[in-house]
Each structure stands twice: as C-alpha cells, then as structure tokens.
Amino acid sequence: xxxxxxxxxxxxxxxxxxxxxxxxxxxxxxxxxxxxxxxxxxxxxxxxxxxxxxxxxxxxxxxxxxxxxxxxxxxxxxxxxxxxxxxxxxxxxxxxxxxxxxxxxxxxxxxxxxxxxxxxxxxxxxxxxxxxxxxxxxxxxxxxxxxxxxxxxxxxxxxxxxxxxxxxxxxxxxxxxxxxxxxxxxxxxxxxxxxxxxxxxxxxxxxxxxxxxxxxxxxxxxxxxxxxxxxxxxxxxxxxxxxxxx
Amino acid sequence: xxxxxxxxxxxxxxxxxxxxxxxxxxxxxxxxxxxxxxxxxxxxxxxxxxxxxxxxxxxxxxxxxxxxxxxxxxxxxxxxxxxxxxxxxxxxxxxxxxxxxxxxxxxxxxxxxxxxxxxxxxxxxxxxxxxxxxxxxxxxxxxxxxxxxxxxxxxxxxxxxxxxxxxxxxxxxxxxxxxxxxxxxxxxxxxxxxxxxxxxxxxxxxx
Numbered sequence: 001x002x003x004x005x006x007x008x009x010x011x012x013x014x015x016x017x018x019x020x021x022x023x024x025x026x027x028x029x030x031x032x033x034x035x036x037x038x039x040x041x042x043x044x045x046x047x048x049x050x051x052x053x054x055x056x057x058x059x060x061x062x063x064x065x066x067x068x069x070x071x072x073x074x075x076x077x078x079x080x081x082x083x084x085x086x087x088x089x090x091x092x093x094x095x096x097x098x099x100x101x102x103x104x105x106x107x108x109x110x111x112x113x114x115x116x117x118x119x120x121x122x123x124x125x126x127x128x129x130x131x132x133x134x135x136x137x138x139x140x141x142x143x144x145x146x147x148x149x150x151x152x153x154x155x156x157x158x159x160x161x162x163x164x165x166x167x168x169x170x171x172x173x174x175x176x177x178x179x180x181x182x183x184x185x186x187x188x189x190x191x192x193x194x195x196x197x198x199x200x201x202x203x204x205x206x207x208x209x210x211x212x213x214x215x216x217x218x219x220x221x222x223x224x225x226x227x228x229x230x231x232x233x234x235x236x237x238x239x240x241x242x243x244x245x246x
Numbered sequence: 247x248x249x250x251x252x253x254x255x256x257x258x259x260x261x262x263x264x265x266x267x268x269x270x271x272x273x274x275x276x277x278x279x280x281x282x283x284x285x286x287x288x289x290x291x292x293x294x295x296x297x298x299x300x301x302x303x304x305x306x307x308x309x310x311x312x313x314x315x316x317x318x319x320x321x322x323x324x325x326x327x328x329x330x331x332x333x334x335x336x337x338x339x340x341x342x343x344x345x346x347x348x349x350x351x352x353x354x355x356x357x358x359x360x361x362x363x364x365x366x367x368x369x370x371x372x373x374x375x376x377x378x379x380x381x382x383x384x385x386x387x388x389x390x391x392x393x394x395x396x397x398x399x400x401x402x403x404x405x406x407x408x409x410x411x412x413x414x415x416x417x418x419x420x421x422x423x424x425x426x427x428x429x430x431x432x433x434x435x436x437x438x439x440x441x442x443x444x445x446x447x448x449x450x451x452x453x
Contacts, residue, residue, distance in 0.1 A: 087350055
C-alpha cells in the first residue's frame with residue numbers, strides 16, 4: 001500500500017511523496033504523487049489514475065487533511081496522471097485543476113466542468129498556495145505537447161513529471177536514488193522513447209540549470225537529490241532522444 | 247466510519263444496462279421496419295381493391311385504415327426510440343456515479359475513522375446518484391406507458407386485419423388475392439405484437 005513520506009518540511013511548508021506502491025497490480029505502471037502543503041492549503045501534483053485513487057487518497061489523508069486540498073496540478077493529460085480527477089472532485093467539488101491550456105477541453109473527459117480548469121499559458125505561470133508562489137515551468141514535448149513541471153523556489157524542489165522517470169525493478173523500492181549510474185540504466189530506454197524532441201530537451205536542460213534545485217522529483221521511480229540532480233540534467237542533455245529502439 | 251454506508255445499489259445497475267438498451271433499440275428498429283412493410287402492403291391492397299371494383303369496396307376502406315395504422319405505428323415507434331436514446335445518457339450517468347461512489351467508498355474505508363469531509367462527500371454522492379436513479383425510473387415509466395399505448399394501437403391493427411379477411415371473402419374473382427393480402431397483414435401484425443411483448447418485458451432499471 002502506498003504511503004506518504006515527508007521529503008521536505010519547514011514549519012508549515014511540506015512536500016509529501018506518495019511513492020512506490022508494492023501492492024498495486026503489476027499491469028499498472030507505478031506512479032509517484034506529490035503533495036505541496038503550505039499553511040492551510042495543499043496542492044496535489046499528478047494525482048494518478050482511477051485504479052490507484054483509494055491508495056493515494058488514504059496515504060494523503062494519513063498525513064494531511066484532505067479538505068485542505070485547494071488544487072491539482074496536472075503536468076499533462078495522460079491517464080496515469082489525471083484520470084482520477086472525477087474522484088477528487090467527488091470528494092471536493094470546488095478543486096481547481098491547473099494544466100496546460102492545450103488540455104483544457106480534453107481533461108473534462110476525465111471529469112470536471114468549465115470552472116474546474118485553470119489553463120496554464122505556454123510560457124508558464126505562478127500558482128499561489130496560501131501565500132506561497134509555485135512556478136509552472138514549461139516542459140513542452142517532454143513528452144506531451146502541452147507539458148509543465150512545478151518548481152517550488154522555497155523548498156528548491158522541482159516536480160519534473162515524466163522527466164527523470166525510471167522504470168525500476170519490482171524489488172527496488174528506494175525512495176531516493178542510491179547509486180546514480182545504476183539507477184540511470186532504468187531511465188535510459190524510457191527517456192529515449194518517450195522524449196521526442198531534442199530541441200525541447202535542450203531548452204528544458206538550459207531552463208532548469210538556472211534554477212536552484214535540491215530535489216528533482218519525477219512521477220515514476222526514485223527521487224534525485226543533491227549532486228544527482230545536476231548529474232541527471234547533464235545525462236539528459238547528452239542523451240539522444242526520439243529513438244524507437246536503442 | 248460512523249456515517250452509514252450510502253445505498254449505492256438502490257437500483258441494481260450492473261454491466262448489462264447498456265446491453266439492455268441496445269436490445270430495446272433493436273426491437274424498436276424491427277417494429278419500425280415491419281410498420282414500413284405494412285405501409286407498402288396497404289398501398290398494394292388499396293390498388294388491388296380498386297382493380298376489384300365494387301366487389302372489394304369494404305376491403306379498400308380497411309386497406310386505407312391499415313395504411314393509417316402503419317403511419318401511426320411509425321410515429322409511436324419514433325417517440326419510443328427517442329426515449330431510449332435519451333436513456334443511454336441516464337444509464338451511463340448512473341453507472342459512472344456508482345463506479346465513482348464505489349471507489350470513493352473504498353478510499354474512505356482505507357483512510358480509517360474520521361477523515362474530514364468524508365460525510366459531506368458521501369452525502370453529495372448519494373444525493374447525485376438518487377437524482378440520476380430517479381430520472382432513470384421516470385424514463386422507464388414513460389417507456390412502459392408508451393409501449394402499452396402502442397400495444398393498444400396494435401390491437402386495433404389486429405382487428406382491422408381480421409375484418410380485411412372477412413371482406414376478402416366477398417371479393418368475387420379477387421377473393422383469393424385479397425385473402426392472401428389480408429393473411430399477410432394478420433401475420434405481420436402478430437409479429438409486431440410479439441415484438442411489443444418482448445419490449446414490454448424489458449426494463450431500463452431493475453427494481
């Protein structure tokens with residue numbers, strides 16, 4: 001069963017990682033969900049698919065009052081990212097869903113109505129959470145054509161969606177990357193195939209290199225921290241992407 | 247959880263609901279096609295009666311009535327079809343709401359006692375489901391009433407077909423041909439009756 005791990009805390013400002021579900025059915029890709037809690041509000045990043053909603057909800061509720069959820073950040077439109085939207089709205093109908101303007105009329109197929117969605121323009125935006133300013137950073141074509149990552153300048157955490165994702169073996173349940181060179185082997189095939197644009201990749205690497213990042217938290221696999229963050233950016237910058245087979 | 251489990255199964259909707267609507271639609275389509283056949287048959291019967299002249303005056307009147315009957319039947323079936331196509335949306339809504347309610351209930355159960363907001367979420371979900379179920383029940387009642395009304399119309403069609411058979415006996419040299427036409431009418435109307443009986447047994451919701 002999924003559990004929420006606190007990966008950052010500074011007084012009333014917390015990041016929770018709901019990661020690594022060993023009990024989920026094997027045919028569903030493992031996902032990480034992140035919750036940014038600040039003051040009286042919380043933002044859920046990539047809440048996941050319908051099938052894992054009970055596990056995510058209960059993990060979140062164990063660490064944080066779910067009625068404090070003010071919004072959902074959907075990095076892009078995939079079902080493993082946001083197909084649980086209708087369920088979160090069932091629990092809290094006034095939730096806002098921040099996503100690329102590109103998906104504003106697609107995501108209602110998963111749930112929600114006109115007033116649910118807050119479209120993010122291509123250049124990104126600031127998302128306010130009880131006084132905290134989070135930045136939606138453009139990551140278009142990595143892999144989705146309308147794609148954003150979320151940067152928290154206070155916690156120095158970058159939620160990087162599918163960038164940094166690794167499809168780890170079932171027996172590897174580490175929350176953080178332990179050995180970069182061993183870990184990155186599980187990320188290589190994924191990035192080569194899923195990331196389709198070399199130009200978009202270079203843009204992203206330049207953009208995030210300018211940010212102060214202590215932790216890069218992806219939607220699949222383990223969290224990069226400390227020097228592994230820059231290691232990952234360098235590795236990604238050098239990687240040939242848009243490759244059908246290695 | 248202290249809050250009572252909401253009754254998500256007030257109407258037992260399972261996987262077969264959409265399949266049931268498809269069956270209803272198919273039955274309606276079959277009746278519409280048959281009604282079209284009656285219309286053509288009645289037209290032919292009118293021409294035949296004209297050719298038979300004075301000997302088939304009564305048969306001609308009945309053929310006109312049968313044609314009107316076929317047109318009325320087509321109108322009835324069109325309105326039935328409209329109702330069932332509307333019910334696809336309602337059934338889908340209920341099925342979706344039940345699925346959402348089931349998963350949310352599982353999530354709340356996993357979360358243990360006292361999750362803030364749980365009671366309100368349950369109440370909202372149960373109210374929405376009850377509203378959708380009530381809409382579906384209303385549709386089901388209207389559909390049943392419409393089927394009953396159509397069954398009465400078809401009874402009249404049966405009477406007309408029987409009368410046509412009697413009139414055919416007075417058709418002189420055309421008697422055999424008129425008899426054949428009126429027998430065809432009776433068979434087709436019997437077929438519609440059977441379809442309506444099937445339709446009358448179908449329910450959009452199971453109580």
